[in-house]
Amino acid sequence: MNGKAERVIRTLMEMWHNQHIFSDSKDRKQKLKRFINFYNTVKPHKAIFGKTPYEFLEDYFNHEV
Template structure:
């Protein structure tokens, strides 16, 4: 399996850190996951934290 960081030439450690953060952001907010029914982790967390836990009368 090819690793994403082996395909990119980094200028320095700061550039590597920025690229890593971009990759993490992509995986969590853009890329659908089969195990989450093609939702992103962000969508799952957003739905979870925005559901009403207690209904007030």
């Protein structure tokens, strides 16, 4: 599990933190919220077959048992 957390942090730094200039901590928090929404609902992930995390979970919970 530790490797996955490290990967998320690295992605966060590469795709979000290093790409923005923040005017203050409120601005940073607001932009972080927008990035997390993008990351979970828009950005396809190779590890989950090109789906977004939201799509993957939606499929998982809607799967007939």
